[in-house]
Amino acid sequence: MLRSSDLNATALPGTLTCLIGHNGTGKSTLLRTIARLQPSIDGSVLIGDNDISTLKPIHLSRMLSIVLTSRPDVRNMTVEELVALGRAPYTGFWGRLSADDRRIVRHSIESVGITAMAERRVCTLSDGEMQKVMIAKSLAQQTPVILLDEPTAFLDFPGKIDLMLLLQRLAHEERKTILLSTHDLETALQTADRLWLLADGALHDGTPHELADRGFIDDYIGRKSVKFDKQTLSIQIL
Ligand SMILES: Nc1ncnc2c1ncn2[C@@H]1O[C@H](COP(=O)(O)OP(=O)(O)OP(=O)(O)O)[C@@H](O)[C@H]1O
Numbered sequence: 001m002l003r004s005s006d007l008n009a010t011a012l013p014g015t016l017t018c019l020i021g022h023n024g025t026g027k028s029t030l031l032r033t034i035a036r037l038q039p040s041i042d043g044s045v046l047i048g049d050n051d052i053s054t055l056k057p058i059h060l061s062r063m064l065s066i067v068l069t070s071r072p073d074v075r076n077m078t079v080e081e082l083v084a085l086g087r088a089p090y091t092g093f094w095g096r097l098s099a100d101d102r103r104i105v106r107h108s109i110e111s112v113g114i115t116a117m118a119e120r121r122v123c124t125l126s127d128g129e130m131q132k133v134m135i136a137k138s139l140a141q142q143t144p145v146i147l148l149d150e151p152t153a154f155l156d157f158p159g160k161i162d163l164m165l166l167l168q169r170l171a172h173e174e175r176k177t178i179l180l181s182t183h184d185l186e187t188a189l190q191t192a193d194r195l196w197l198l199a200d201g202a203l204h205d206g207t208p209h210e211l212a213d214r215g216f217i218d219d220y221i222g223r224k225s226v227k228f229d230k231q232t233l234s235i236q237i238l
Contacts (some may be wrong), residue, residue: 007043009205011179013144016164016171018188019181020049020220021198027181030198031147034179047145061089065138067148071130075123079133082122083109086140099162108139111174112166127154131163139170146170148180152187160184164191189217191232208233 012019019027032038034045036052047063055063065086074082086108087101097105109118112132117125127132131151138146148167152160152229164184168191170180179196182188187206188195197204197216204216211217212230221228227236 007203009203011145011177011178011194011196013176014171015177016168016194017177017179017194017196018192019164019179019196019198020183020185021048021181022220025198027198028149031066031149031179031181035064035147036060037066058089061143061163063139063143064147065141065143067131067134067138067146069150069153072122072134075121077122078118079114079120079122079125079136080105080109082133083136083140086137086142089141105140108136111139111170112136119158128156128159128163131155132166133164135170139174144175145177145179148178150181150183152182152184158202160187164188167191168193185217186222186233186235189235199224 019030021027029038033040034052040053041237048110050063052064056070072082078131084097084101084105087097087105088095091097091101109115112135114129114132114136117129122133131154135146135148135151151167152163155163164187167178167180170176171193189212192208195204195206195208195211197211197220199216199220204211206214212228212233217230218228221235225238227238228234229236
């Protein structure tokens with residue numbers, strides 16, 4: 001849950017929430033603030049009953065993981081080794097993996113369908129493959145909350161659909177709270193359980209149909225040459 005004087009929104013377990021808004025409205029800033037990568041100017045972020053500003057880093061890293069668009073500088077690692085870094089909050093100073101840690105890493109790799117590339121070097125991966133690896137790392141971290149900043153930005157159209165359906169499945173089947181920012185409005189409308197729409201300094205929180213019915217999607221598109229169908233949540237350029 002997010003609270004401040006102007007913004008108040010909740011992302012729930014078992015749901016995929018998409019954060020949308022025009023360029024520069026503050027999506028990345030909001031995600032980075034929720035993940036405590038930058039200090040909050042105002043308001044508070046609660047995970048369950050815990051205000052994240054009061055949590056020790058080790059506890060926060062067991063509750064929340066974030067997948068950013070930047071590639072980690074670990075080009076010589078294998079995919080499996082990188083995913084295993086997700087176990088860091090549990091493995092202590094030396095980072096030694098137990099049999100249970102290894103099982104969790106393998107399961108995370110299988111969950112995102114990248115078993116065939118487990119032995120590949122990270123530097124050989126495409127952007128889309130890298131996104132899946134970072135999601136597997138996040139799964140290995142076993143956090144109830146996963147944040148992703150524009151995970152579909154560099155993917156081709158089928159890749160975007162695959163990734164959104166993967167995140168939807170992880171939210172629904174593994175009861176994760178998944179919050180991601182995206183500019184892919186139509187894909188978000190079709191796959192998200194809820195939307196957080198940042199516009200005019202406010203955050204509108206609701207299901208895609210609720211926000212569509214309240215006129216927020218039309219306002220966000222803001223073009224007479226674009227027809228938005230509230231029933232099917234589809235967009236047509238006239
Ligand atoms: N390090 C920074 N220093 C100063 N201003 C910043 C910094 N980072 C972002 N901003 C500004 O804060 C505002 C929000 O930026 P942010 O990157 O959060 O937006 P965004 O919604 O993610 O944008 P986009 O969709 O273009 O990625 C913008 O006006 C941006 O210029």
